[in-house]
Amino acid sequence: MIVINTLLEMRKWIARKRKEGCSIGLVPTMGYLHEGHLSLVKKACRENDVVVMSIFVNPLQFGPREDYAAYPRDPAKDSQLAQEAGVDVIFSPSVLEMYPQYPPQTTVEVKEITRYLCGASRPGHFTGVATVVLKLFNIVTPDTAYFGQKDYQQAQVIRQMADDLNINVGICTVPIVREADGLAMSSRNTYLSPAERQQALCLSQALMICRKQYEEGERNSAQLKEAMKERIRKEPCVQLEYLEICDQQSLQSIPEATGSALVAVAVKIGKTRLIDNILLEEKQHV
Amino acid sequence: MIVINTLLEMRKWIARKRKEGCSIGLVPTMGYLHEGHLSLVKKACRENDVVVMSIFVNPLQFGPREDYAAYPRDPAKDSQLAQEAGVDVIFSPSVLEMYPQYPPQTTVEVKEITRYLCGASRPGHFTGVATVVLKLFNIVTPDTAYFGQKDYQQAQVIRQMADDLNINVGICTVPIVREADGLAMSSRNTYLSPAERQQALCLSQALMICRKQYEEGERNSAQLKEAMKERIRKEPCVQLEYLEICDQQSLQSIPEATGSALVAVAVKIGKTRLIDNILLEEKQHV
Numbered sequence: 001m002i003v004i005n006t007l008l009e010m011r012k013w014i015a016r017k018r019k020e021g022c023s024i025g026l027v028p029t030m031g032y033l034h035e036g037h038l039s040l041v042k043k044a045c046r047e048n049d050v051v052v053m054s055i056f057v058n059p060l061q062f063g064p065r066e067d068y069a070a071y072p073r074d075p076a077k078d079s080q081l082a083q084e085a086g087v088d089v090i091f092s093p094s095v096l097e098m099y100p101q102y103p104p105q106t107t108v109e110v111k112e113i114t115r116y117l118c119g120a121s122r123p124g125h126f127t128g129v130a131t132v133v134l135k136l137f138n139i140v141t142p143d144t145a146y147f148g149q150k151d152y153q154q155a156q157v158i159r160q161m162a163d164d165l166n167i168n169v170g171i172c173t174v175p176i177v178r179e180a181d182g183l184a185m186s187s188r189n190t191y192l193s194p195a196e197r198q199q200a201l202c203l204s205q206a207l208m209i210c211r212k213q214y215e216e217g218e219r220n221s222a223q224l225k226e227a228m229k230e231r232i233r234k235e236p237c238v239q240l241e242y243l244e245i246c247d248q249q250s251l252q253s254i255p256e257a258t259g260s261a262l263v264a265v266a267v268k269i270g271k272t273r274l275i276d277n278i279l280l281e282e283k284q285h286v
Numbered sequence: 287m288i289v290i291n292t293l294l295e296m297r298k299w300i301a302r303k304r305k306e307g308c309s310i311g312l313v314p315t316m317g318y319l320h321e322g323h324l325s326l327v328k329k330a331c332r333e334n335d336v337v338v339m340s341i342f343v344n345p346l347q348f349g350p351r352e353d354y355a356a357y358p359r360d361p362a363k364d365s366q367l368a369q370e371a372g373v374d375v376i377f378s379p380s381v382l383e384m385y386p387q388y389p390p391q392t393t394v395e396v397k398e399i400t401r402y403l404c405g406a407s408r409p410g411h412f413t414g415v416a417t418v419v420l421k422l423f424n425i426v427t428p429d430t431a432y433f434g435q436k437d438y439q440q441a442q443v444i445r446q447m448a449d450d451l452n453i454n455v456g457i458c459t460v461p462i463v464r465e466a467d468g469l470a471m472s473s474r475n476t477y478l479s480p481a482e483r484q485q486a487l488c489l490s491q492a493l494m495i496c497r498k499q500y501e502e503g504e505r506n507s508a509q510l511k512e513a514m515k516e517r518i519r520k521e522p523c524v525q526l527e528y529l530e531i532c533d534q535q536s537l538q539s540i541p542e543a544t545g546s547a548l549v550a551v552a553v554k555i556g557k558t559r560l561i562d563n564i565l566l567e568e569k570q571h572v
Contacts, residue, residue, distance in 0.1 A: 106450035
């Protein structure tokens with residue numbers, strides 16, 4: 001595995017691999033790797049000849065009062081984990097390399113689908129995400145790019161952007177990886193104190209309550225949400241940011257969880273913002 | 287020469303040419319071709335193995351009170367002219383093919399450089415231009431794309447977008463082609479009545495007055511602009527929209543036309559909006 005820090009070197013490496021006829025998988029990350037990232041790498045390795053992992057904490061997707069400076073970084077450990085998982089190249093550019101002028105004059109705006117969920121609570125966030133992902137696509141020119149389902153809305157924004165801009169990159173989402181007790185893996189889990197870590201379980205547990213009620217036949221969104229809120233309210237340090245049951249495509253709220261639904265939740269525990277989600281699918285009766 | 291109307295066919299043709307090792311030039315147009323367009327084609331033919339001309343009147347770059355519906359179209363004559371000039375493929379998609387959802391959720395915004403000149407008088411125009419050009423780049427994947435200098439700001443916006451988004455396409459601008467009497471070639475010239483056509487000469491003549499004063503040593507922008515305005519004021523039906531002397535890179539107004547300056551003018555003659563420009567360059571003394 002090699003580490004590349006410049007656009008020029010990255011483009012050269014890609015051109016060489018393309019000449020050899022290799023298919024290319026891209027796993028865009030902000031580093032501080034966990035099993036969730038590694039599951040993306042494993043899928044990318046199965047489906048491509050070579051796999052590039054980008055590690056770039058993208059300032060453009062952080063709000064002014066968010067945790068850009070504090071975002072956890074551990075390049076040495078990331079290298080080791082990426083290599084073990086089968087990554088061929090870590091592409092880890094500096095902010096100056098990615099944004100010679102900051103903020104950049106050009107951004108990619110995705111409307112409608114960004115009005116909901118994290119888009120509503122983090123204005124500008126998905127503009128930053130879409131812009132940096134398009135830049136990475138243009139630099140790495142992958143056949144397929146891999147995104148975690150934990151950031152469900154992010155993956156949908158990228159899909160929408162790819163459709164709208166005729167970007168010839170396959171977008172693949174990979175299921176959430178959870179700790180043994182159910183907490184969705186996230187680099188931000190490292191912020192949690194032991195007490196907060198315990199209370200953070202209310203996210204996955206609320207979602208499990210929702211799934212159980214759904215499997216028992218409940219479809220009313222208000223009912224399902226109330227059951228989840230009841231679980232979350234038990235934790236004194238957990239502040240609910242949003243809890244929505246929405247259409248998997250448009251992300252618009254739906255009053256009944258019929259068809260294909262997304263249940264998405266965001267909370268703050270102390271200063272740490274955590275998100276989680278599940279997909280509910282009507283079983284197809286053949 | 288062939289005409290392709292679908293993204294799928296266009297991508298297939300490009301993939302075939304890429305396999306053959308061809309370099310690809312793209313000339314994006316809105317059709318109703320004139321000598322200006324053909325000069326782009328000629329340059330593209332000299333520099334590439336194959337040349338794609340896109341013909342697409344892009345609704346996204348027209349304001350609600352602009353001339354989208356009335357914009358002149360003549361596909362049969364365009365085909366003939368394009369073929370004679372050496373175009374290999376005309377890519378002429380429908381609006382539905384380019385925008386399955388209209389307006390699209392995703393747009394490309396270029397800030398700063400779009401605050402001036404046409405960007406100031408046509409809000410949203412350059413968002414429409416940048417978005418459609420990026421789509422065309424993603425579909426055709428050209429090595430180089432060719433733009434006319436008459437739309438100087440447009441070419442600069444595309445350059446800025448390409449830089450900011452790491453788009454691997456060379457951007458080439460080609461000098462303005464003029465009628466024998468000096469009028470810059472434009473598809474919109476067809477709107478002009480004979481009387482308006484005569485008055486339209488004030489654009490190029492004002493710019494020639496500017497160049498003459500500049501060559502005689504005048505550098506003061508207010509002075510140069512006043513001389514041009516005097517010429518334009520002579521025409522009763524010509525309404526000045528803007529007249530600026532600005533930096534060629536940033537497009538910001540400059541009080542003295544030193545270094546590399548752009549002199550840009552936009553007018554309305556009746557209902558017809560026309561633009562023109564010249565570049566002023568300090569001679570390099572070796």
